[in-house]
Amino acid sequence: MKRRIFLKGSLAASTIAVAAGAGLLAPTRVLAAAWPEAAFTAKTEADALTAFFGTADAQQSDQVTMKAPLQAENGAVVPIKIMTSLSDVEAIAVVTVKNPSPYTTSLQVTGSGAGGMYSARIKMGQTSPVNCYVKAGGKVYMTSQEIKVTVGGCGG
Amino acid sequence: MASTKMKIKKNKAGGHDVMVLAKHPMETGLRKDKKTGEKVPAHFIQTMDFALNGTVVSQANLGPGVSKNPLIGISLSGGKSGDTVSVSWTDNKGETGTTEKAIK
Numbered sequence: 001m002k003r004r005i006f007l008k009g010s011l012a013a014s015t016i017a018v019a020a021g022a023g024l025l026a027p028t029r030v031l032a033a034a035w036p037e038a039a040f041t042a043k044t045e046a047d048a049l050t051a052f053f054g055t056a057d058a059q060q061s062d063q064v065t066m067k068a069p070l071q072a073e074n075g076a077v078v079p080i081k082i083m084t085s086l087s088d089v090e091a092i093a094v095v096t097v098k099n100p101s102p103y104t105t106s107l108q109v110t111g112s113g114a115g116g117m118y119s120a121r122i123k124m125g126q127t128s129p130v131n132c133y134v135k136a137g138g139k140v141y142m143t144s145q146e147i148k149v150t151v152g153g154c155g156g
Numbered sequence: 157m158a159s160t161k162m163k164i165k166k167n168k169a170g171g172h173d174v175m176v177l178a179k180h181p182m183e184t185g186l187r188k189d190k191k192t193g194e195k196v197p198a199h200f201i202q203t204m205d206f207a208l209n210g211t212v213v214s215q216a217n218l219g220p221g222v223s224k225n226p227l228i229g230i231s232l233s234g235g236k237s238g239d240t241v242s243v244s245w246t247d248n249k250g251e252t253g254t255t256e257k258a259i260k
Contacts, residue, residue: 040220101220104222105219108216111212116169120222120226122223
């Protein structure tokens, strides 16, 4: 009888130990593998924004600027650069509205001393507005530019 | 396998701009092989971590919509001369690449 109680007790203790271990591991895992799959697989802009920022509301702001060509000759390589003068930047996201998966790329700022600028080269299937979102101080700001594409670059 | 290069430049704001060029095919999974007519499986970088002196300061999330051989740039304001910036990326097949460089 006592043996049985002892076994039960040790079993419970080991589950607690496993849970604690997982809890300790969690913070590093969040940094290493926080790829926002829901946002990348979303088929509409609003869904992607809700998945990434938790809200689809964004405010047009002149403190967010983007540098991109008005016309891209090759849709496979469209350089874009987002700059912001906002402080406390938490995340930057780029959404190509008419791509098969609109959510293109994003930057998550996890420590101080980063943010303010993000540049990447993106693929565009067709002429589309490209929206850039910046989350700063809990609010989402955006800017947009239409980029004309003569040759699509999304494969197919 | 893949080579990853990094350039660090001073920017006008007094910080540094970090540009990373990773050699990667960035397949979307939608493109078809012209010879066989079969779809080329998706193969793209998912996350790219930027660390300053070993502490991750930001993470770029990439998807199939990013061009091949992605060139990613971010700005750092807290870097001093002699600090190391390291970058590591992981793709959807679990392949990784890293590079690091000291700020001049």
